[in-house]
Each structure stands twice: as C-alpha cells, then as structure tokens.
Amino acid sequence: MNLSPLRAFLRVFLSYYRPYRRTLTLDLLCAFVVAGVTLIxxxxxGYVTRTVLHTPGPQxxxxxxxxxxxMLALLAxxxxxxxxxxxxxxxxxxxxERDMRRDLFAHLQRxxxxxxxxxRTGQLMxxxxxxLYDIGELAHHGPEDLSTALLLFVGVFAVLLHLNPALTLLLFAFLPFMAAYAVFFNVRLNRALLQSRERIGDVNAQVEDTLAGIRVVQSFTGEGTEQRRFDAENARFVDSRRAGYHAEAHFYQGMLAFSQLMTIAVLVFGGLTILRGGLRVDELLTYLLCVGILLEPIRRFVNLARLLQEGVTxxxxxxxxxxxxxxxxxAPGALELKAVRGEVTFERVSFxxxxxxxxxxxxxxxxxxxxxxxxxxxxxxxxKSTLCALLPRFYEVTAGQIRIDxxxxxxxxxxxxxxxxxxxQQDVYLFSGTVLDNIRYGRPWASTDEVIExxxxxxxxxxxxxLPQGYHTDIGQRGVKLSGGQKQRLSIARxxxxxxxILIFDEATSALDSVSERLVQESLERLAQRRTTLVIAHRLSTVRNAGRIVVLTESGVAEQGSHEELLRRGGVYARLQAAAPLRPAER
Incomplete structure (x- = not known):
C-alpha cells in the first residue's frame, strides 16, 4: 500500500495547526477530561447499587x-x-479555515x-x-473526536473485560463486521461527495456566468435559455446528492443497527448469565451503562468518518x-526595475x-x-493584444526575448x-466601491489631493x-452606475x-459615442506625454497621428512608418485603410 499520498496529506494539513498548538493542546486535554469523567x-x-444501598440506614x-x-463536582x-x-x-x-482560504486566495492571484x-470563476469560488468550510469542521472535530473516542473505547473495554470477559468478547465480535461495513459505504460516500462538490461548482459557475451577463440575457430575452441551463446543472447536482444521501443513509442506519444489536446481545446473554449465577444484577447495571458509553466512541468514530469524507474531499x-x-x-536574483527610460525591444518574439x-x-x-x-x-x-500582454509577462514568450532599457x-x-x-483597455474593469477607491487602486497610499489631481x-x-457623494459615491459592481465614457476616464485617472x-492603450475609445470619445482621447493624449506608448488600434482612424504605425500580419511585422508613408507605399496598411468603414464624424 502506497502511504506517500497519506503522509503528504497529513504533513500539509497538520502544518496549519502550528500557530494554534496551545489551543489544540488544551482542547485535547479538555477532551480527555470529558472522556475520563464519562467513564467514571x-x-x-455500580458503587451506589452494590455498596451504598446495602449500607445500614444511618450511614x-x-x-x-x-x-x-x-458527581456534581465532576459534572461541573x-x-x-x-x-x-x-x-x-x-x-x-x-x-x-481562514488561513487556508487566505493562502488559496493569495495563490490564485499568482x-x-x-x-x-x-x-471557470464559479468553480474556483x-x-x-x-x-474550506468542511475543512474547518474537520480541523476542529477531527483530533477531538479521535482522541476522545480512543480513550473511551480503551477505557470501556478495560472495564467491561474486568466485569465479564466472556460477555465482552461476544460484544467485540461485532466490531470487525462494523468496520467492514463502514469502510464499504465510506468509499461510496467519498465518491459521491467528490462528485457533489464538482456539481455545485458547476451550479456556481452557471449562476456567475448568467448574472455577470444579465444585461445581455435580458436584452436578448435569453431568460428561458439561461433557466434551462441552470435547471440542467441543478438536476446534475441533485443526482450527485441523491447518490451521497443513499450511501449516507445505509452507512448511518447500518451503524445504528449494529449498536442496537450490541445492546440486545448484552441484555439477553447478560440475563442468561445472571440466571446461571455468573453475574450480579448490579454488575449487569454497570455493564449496561458501560455499553451505553461504548456507543459514544462508536458514534464519534462514525462522525469522524463523515468529517473525514467531507473534509478530505x-x-x-x-x-x-x-x-x-x-x-x-x-527568476533567482531578479532585479528591481528602476529609473525606467522606456525603451522597449522585441527580439524575434514568437508565441x-x-x-x-x-x-x-x-x-x-x-x-x-x-x-x-x-x-x-x-x-x-x-x-496585437497578445504582443502587448507579453510585455508585462501576463504570458511567457514561446521564443525570443523582450527587453526594457x-x-x-x-x-x-x-x-x-x-x-x-x-x-x-477597451473593456474597463472597475471594482465595487467608491470612485476614490477605484482611482486609488493605481497607488493605494496616495492622498485624496493626489487622487483629485x-x-x-x-x-x-x-x-x-x-455625483451624489462626489468621490465617495458608490459606483456599483463593475461601475454599473456610470456611463461608458465616465468609466473610461476613471480608468485613465487610475x-x-x-x-x-510605459503605457498600453487597447483601443480605449472604440465603444464610445463621439462626445465621450473626444473627451477620453484628450485625456489619453495628456497621459501619453513623455511616456513610451503602445496603442492597439482596431479602428485605423484613431492612429493617423501616431509617430509610427507598425502593421502586423500572421507572418510578423509587415511594414512600419507614418500614416502618410504607409499610404504612399500602397501595401498592407493602405489596403486595410481602403477597406475600413468610416464613422459619420470622420467622413
């Protein structure tokens, strides 16, 4: 049996207990106290039944x-x-749970x-x-249930063995069958829980996808389509839960049946032993109470099995x-990029x-x-956009090299x-929150005066x-309360x-009306002053005043030069210009 995955699992999981060792130690000590009092x-x-009740009246x-x-003191x-x-x-x-969620979120951002x-975002959410909620439950109850159940189990076994060895051996003959039964249905339960988690992730992804695009859904009257998609994912989730509940019902009811069978066996065979003179009534009472306690570690083991299934998956x-x-x-020994002049070089870059x-x-x-x-x-x-995404290393080049200065x-x-x-970018992303927060995202420590400037x-x-509250106005999710031009100018302010x-403009004005386009274009021109600027142009009319136009084709850089030079050359740019439709304001 390969134990390496189990060891790796335990090593990572137990490492999260390190900051809470004191709490864990006290938690386990208290669990032992609870188990010890329960055994007493x-x-x-038995002492009251056997001794106190047979003591002469006055004493x-x-x-x-x-x-x-x-006993009241022990109860306290x-x-x-x-x-x-x-x-x-x-x-x-x-x-x-919080620490794991923190680490996972930080990892996802990298x-x-x-x-x-x-x-899909919904799956990741x-x-x-x-x-991680179920992991938190396992982190708490796992060590506690395991240690308490083991102490109770060993303690009760010792007491029962001392009271009546034959009856105890009969009782523990049930345990191998209980263990085999539990393992069989635990495997099925684990498989069902894994599938259920995947399916609820699909449901989340469908909800996220639909609600994020709710304006498109409603404008195309796509509510029926989205409802059918959601119903399909929801039905798949129900099927996975059905399989899980089926395994869970058999598991718990089977363990309950075994527990009750043990109690019945003690009553029947204990009664026979009393009839034969091998057991006193007070001993049977103590024995039955201990059997009741024996059911507690069994219940804890069952609960631990459930927590393991949910937490481990x-x-x-x-x-x-x-x-x-x-x-x-x-890279090892990477340098801090400082005092950037802004020279950008692409050397035989392929991707x-x-x-x-x-x-x-x-x-x-x-x-x-x-x-x-x-x-x-x-x-x-x-x-075009891919080339600019390589510059900040959002993707790694397949071949060649990019240099800055x-x-x-x-x-x-x-x-x-x-x-x-x-x-x-053309597709502006604004965060939920205020105008001030969104602009300050460009430099979180900036003062309010710097944000306003x-x-x-x-x-x-x-x-x-x-706006109603000026810079403190909440703009809604993704800036839904602002117009396209306003959102774009906020992104430029950021x-x-x-x-x-170094600046990258991904055709930041193509989706705007002419008035908003003019305002945004003026802002972009101010922003581009004295900076190295790369503009990704989807509409050729916006780049006529560029210092240099670079024409890309599937084979690489086809030509470059000013607007007039490229038109005179009559090459790829001239053909693109001839084929490009003009907006009314440009005719």
Whole structure:
C-alpha cells in the first residue's frame, strides 16, 4: 500500500495547526477530561447499587450525599471542559479555515492568465468558500473526536473485560463486521461527495456566468435559455446528492443497527448469565451503562468518518489548486526595475497559447524608443493584444526575448515590471466601491489631493464632483452606475495616479459615442506625454497621428512608418485603410 499520498496529506494539513498548538493542546486535554469523567459515572452507579444501598440506614444517607456531591463536582468540571472544547475548538477550526482560504486566495492571484483561460470563476469560488468550510469542521472535530473516542473505547473495554470477559468478547465480535461495513459505504460516500462538490461548482459557475451577463440575457430575452441551463446543472447536482444521501443513509442506519444489536446481545446473554449465577444484577447495571458509553466512541468514530469524507474531499480539491504552480515567477536574483527610460525591444518574439499548437506571433522584431508613440494595427487575430500582454509577462514568450532599457523582462521582478507599465483597455474593469477607491487602486497610499489631481488630468473631476457623494459615491459592481465614457476616464485617472513610464492603450475609445470619445482621447493624449506608448488600434482612424504605425500580419511585422508613408507605399496598411468603414464624424 502506497502511504506517500497519506503522509503528504497529513504533513500539509497538520502544518496549519502550528500557530494554534496551545489551543489544540488544551482542547485535547479538555477532551480527555470529558472522556475520563464519562467513564467514571457507571463506576459510581455500580458503587451506589452494590455498596451504598446495602449500607445500614444511618450511614447510607451521608455516603450517598458524598457520592452525589462528588458527581456534581465532576459534572461541573465536565461542563467547563466541554465549553472550552465547543467554543475554542470551533474557533481554532475557523482560524485554520481562514488561513487556508487566505493562502488559496493569495495563490490564485499568482496564477497566470493562461490558468484563468481554462477555469471557470464559479468553480474556483466554490473551492474558496464551500470546500474550506468542511475543512474547518474537520480541523476542529477531527483530533477531538479521535482522541476522545480512543480513550473511551480503551477505557470501556478495560472495564467491561474486568466485569465479564466472556460477555465482552461476544460484544467485540461485532466490531470487525462494523468496520467492514463502514469502510464499504465510506468509499461510496467519498465518491459521491467528490462528485457533489464538482456539481455545485458547476451550479456556481452557471449562476456567475448568467448574472455577470444579465444585461445581455435580458436584452436578448435569453431568460428561458439561461433557466434551462441552470435547471440542467441543478438536476446534475441533485443526482450527485441523491447518490451521497443513499450511501449516507445505509452507512448511518447500518451503524445504528449494529449498536442496537450490541445492546440486545448484552441484555439477553447478560440475563442468561445472571440466571446461571455468573453475574450480579448490579454488575449487569454497570455493564449496561458501560455499553451505553461504548456507543459514544462508536458514534464519534462514525462522525469522524463523515468529517473525514467531507473534509478530505474538500482538502483534496484545495491541494489540487495549491499544486498548480505559477509558470511565470521571479527568476533567482531578479532585479528591481528602476529609473525606467522606456525603451522597449522585441527580439524575434514568437508565441503560442499553451492549449494551442499554432503560433499567434511569429518572429516579431520591433524597437520602441523612449517616449515614442507607436500604434499596432492589423487584421483581427494577428496578435496585437497578445504582443502587448507579453510585455508585462501576463504570458511567457514561446521564443525570443523582450527587453526594457536593454534588460530582459525575465531578469527583473514581476512587481517592478508591472509597476512600470500602465494599461488602459477597451473593456474597463472597475471594482465595487467608491470612485476614490477605484482611482486609488493605481497607488493605494496616495492622498485624496493626489487622487483629485489625477482625476483632473483625466478630465474626470467635473463629472465626479456632480455625483451624489462626489468621490465617495458608490459606483456599483463593475461601475454599473456610470456611463461608458465616465468609466473610461476613471480608468485613465487610475493610470495617471500610477504614473508609469510605459503605457498600453487597447483601443480605449472604440465603444464610445463621439462626445465621450473626444473627451477620453484628450485625456489619453495628456497621459501619453513623455511616456513610451503602445496603442492597439482596431479602428485605423484613431492612429493617423501616431509617430509610427507598425502593421502586423500572421507572418510578423509587415511594414512600419507614418500614416502618410504607409499610404504612399500602397501595401498592407493602405489596403486595410481602403477597406475600413468610416464613422459619420470622420467622413
């Protein structure tokens, strides 16, 4: 049997207890106290039945009161220990759940774009939330239930063996059958729980996908389609839960049946032993009370089995994500990129996506001088946006090299590289929160005055000041309360505040009306001053004033030059220009 996966699981799981060793130690000590007190109660019952009740009248009452007082003291100790276990133990489990969620979230943020290209957000959300709740329950109850059950089991076995060895051996003959039964249905339960977690992740993904695109859904009257998709995922989830509940019902009812069979066996065979003179009535009473206690560790073992199934399956899914290693990381001894002049060089750069065998970019040679304004144009699919995504290392080049100021981007830290690059995209992403928070995202430690100055530079201060709470206005999820032009100017203000030496514009005005486009274009021109700027142009009319236009094709850089030079040349750019439709304002 290969124990390496189990050892690896325990090593990682137990490492999360390290900050809470004191709490865990006290939790286990209290659990032992509870188990010890539980074992003492039947012995007191036997003592009262066998000795106190047969003591002559005057001496019996004081002795009975002393026993009662001592048992009340034990009860107080038991309640105090149980309270600590219940509260502090649960908090320890919650802290461990929090720590795992923190580590998983931090890990997810380090994973590259290529990971998110192939994973649905709803599935990832399910792993960050639902899976880790069950791990917290296992972290609390696992050590407690295991240690208490073992102590009770061993203690009760010793007491029963002392009272009547033959009856005890009969009782424990049930245990191998119980164990085999439990293992069989535990395997089925584990399989069903894993499938159930995957299915609820699919449900989450469907909900996230539909609600994120609710405007498209409603504008295309796609509610029926989305409902059918949701119903299908929901039905698959119900099927997985049905299999889980089926296994769970057989498991718990089978364990209950075995427990009751043990009690019946003790009553029948204990009664026969009394009839034959081999057992006293007070001993049978103590024995029955101990059997009742024996059911407690069995219940705890059953509960532990459930927690293991739910917690381990959740932890397996946690480890699956944590095992995904970021393929874009800082090289050993990576340098901090400082005092950036802004020279960008692509040297025979080729790139293919991990899931594809086709090159998106092929042998790109391009140098952008410090402070130069360069536009990238070409047909859809030639890799304009991909080329710019390689610069901040959102993806790693397949071949060739990219340099900033002569330094390979792989030789500098990711943080310093990405701090030096600002991007303004067509699809603006704004976070839930206030205007102030969203602009300050470009530099979290910036003062309010600096935020306002960045908004002025972006031409956004006037509309922000007119909002109900000004800079403290909540803009809703993804800035839903703002117009397209307003969202775009906020994103430009964010980059103004960041103040990077290198800029990337991914056709930031193509989806705007003419008035908003003019305002945003003016903001972009102010932002581009004295910075190295790469513009990805989907509409050729927006790049006529670029210092240099680079035309990309599937074979690489086809031509480059100014707008007039490329038109006179009559090449690829001239053909693209002739085929490009003009907007009414450009005719």
């Amino acid at each position: 109660y039947p012995l007191f019952a 019996a009452l004081p002795e009975l009161l002393r026993v009662g007082a001592f 100790v038991q309640i105090a220990a149980n309270t600590y276990v219940d509260y502090q133990g649960h908090m320890m489990g919650t802290y461990i 994973l590259p774009f290529s990971f998110y290209d192939s994973h 399910s792993r960050v939330t639902n899976d 959740g932890f397996q899914r946690f480890q699956e994500l944590m095992a995904v290693q970021p393929d874009i990381v800082d 293919r996506y991990p899931s594809s065998s086709t090159l998106v970019l092929r042998d790109i040679d391009l140098t952008v001088r410090p402070g130069e304004f360069v536009a990238l144009v070409g047909a859809s699919g030639v890799g 002569g330094i390979p981007v792989e030789a500098v830290t990711l943080a310093s590289l990405r701090r030096s690059i600002g991007a303004v 960045a908004a002025r530079q972006a031409g956004a201060h006037e509309f922000i000041a007119a 980059v103004f505040l960041k103040d990077p030496p």
